[in-house]
Amino acid sequence: MEIKLKYGIANLLFGMKTNDVEQCLGKPDKKTTDDDKNSIYIYTNLKLKLTFYIDEELRFGYFATTNPSVTIFNVSVISKPISLVMKELENHKITKWETSEDENYVYYFNESNWITLQTEFDEVVRVEIGAVFNEKEDEFDWKYL
Template identity: 40%
Template sequence: MEIKPKIGFENIKFGMYRNDILEILGEPDRIVTDENDEFEQSLEWNDLKIRLTFQLDENDRFTYLTSKNEQTEFNGCKIIGLDIKKAKNELFSELITEWEIDDYQFFETHFNENLWLTLRSEFGKVIEFEMGVPFKNENEYDFPK
């Protein structure tokens, strides 16, 4: 599952409509509406170990990916299970020079706002990958063309 920062993953792009993605991935195993945002809904595929978030107020378009899929790759290198230092200092070093790190006692998040990309780590290894569509401004997504 090759990720493409600012674009999406595989042949799925940020901004695609839910129905188009369902034709590619099939029906999800679970649908969750965000209790804090009635316009945000996440679809989960258990076998793929991915969650895609859709903005209902943006015509039900794909805006965010969460993956624990061990086949998640960037430039041919698997991300899940990779040493967090290697992920940041080698794998993503050409794209990202600054990371915001939050320590939550038992895990850390490593976030880059320009790419809207997060690596979650535990015991020094990447356990989860997240990526969202970047913003043009505070109220507008920068969907790929």
């Protein structure tokens, strides 16, 4: 599954509604909500969790994955050393990262692409991507309307 920064993952585009996603992936294995009442779809076999924002008419705006087949710029990232992933992203002009730590995990966050790489033992174990804001920075830059 190819991650397309600022756009989504595979054939899913940020801004899709739940029925659009279900047409692409089928019914989720589990539906739940988060503390903000956003709708969460979990696709177990894809190791993919999708978030639909309640305040945005349930548009797809965020995902997290641990799927070992996920790629960014056609390069695998899960289970790869963070140094190699960073080098590849640097080749695509993604160089500014904020880091934070939590027990065994180190998180690398790039705001302009709203991507977080979660690492454990210096390997990427999880990727999270969110829809970005438009130039006004007060509304989402939906890719699917």
